[in-house]
Amino acid sequence: ARRRADVDALVVSREAREDAGSQVTASQAQLEAAQAQLQGAQAQYQAALSQRDTARLNLERTKVFSPVDGYVTNLAVRRGDYAAAGAAKIALIDSHSFWVYAYFEETKLPLLSIGDRAKIQLINGATLEGHVDSIARGIYDRDNPQSRELTADVNPTFNWVRLAQRIPVRIQLDKVPEHVLLASGLTCTVVLEPGSGRSQPAARN
Numbered sequence: 001a002r003r004r005a006d007v008d009a010l011v012v013s014r015e016a017r018e019d020a021g022s023q024v025t026a027s028q029a030q031l032e033a034a035q036a037q038l039q040g041a042q043a044q045y046q047a048a049l050s051q052r053d054t055a056r057l058n059l060e061r062t063k064v065f066s067p068v069d070g071y072v073t074n075l076a077v078r079r080g081d082y083a084a085a086g087a088a089k090i091a092l093i094d095s096h097s098f099w100v101y102a103y104f105e106e107t108k109l110p111l112l113s114i115g116d117r118a119k120i121q122l123i124n125g126a127t128l129e130g131h132v133d134s135i136a137r138g139i140y141d142r143d144n145p146q147s148r149e150l151t152a153d154v155n156p157t158f159n160w161v162r163l164a165q166r167i168p169v170r171i172q173l174d175k176v177p178e179h180v181l182l183a184s185g186l187t188c189t190v191v192l193e194p195g196s197g198r199s200q201p202a203a204r205n
Helices: 004-025 026-060 107-109
Strands: 071-074 091-094 100-105 117-124 126-133 166-175 186-193
Touching: 004 026, 100 107, 100 117, 100 126, 100 186, 107 166, 117 166
Parallel strands: none
Antiparallel strands: 071 091, 100 166, 117 126, 117 186, 126 166
16 A cells, blocks of 8 residues: 555656646656656565565465365464475375285286275274285386496395295275274275176276
């Protein structure tokens, strides 16, 4: 409002100088100075509008609304703390995003298929139901890292006693009892029904 008043006052002053110039000879330098002052005041007014809009936006950002249903965990904010842009303060767990990662030996993969039914037994005794959503198509080969020249770095003392690799299999949860409390990182045992999903298309989220 103060910047707007400055602009209005300079407009009136310039008009008064122009009117005086038509009646009494006015200095061109005075008219140019008045015009420069007006332009400066207008620029300051636009800058003040920008600062106001920025402050209004920052005020709106002091209220954070969750985009999903879920649970706040690891809250790192206390009354009186200052929040800096880009600093993580809240971890949010989407209540509809829980899934199970089961690690099956590579020798078992021929028995599995997308859509196979699964029974999940949590370590606390609860039982869930789900189906195979996807099977990982690659894991990191620790025995064959690349050298700086992008060639294979082969270990000359290789141990030929090999253990079957375990491949991540993602299982989508279909049925969760109401009394079961799910938390990311829980331990469970997974039992699949091989072939139960081959006669039906893979389920989509």
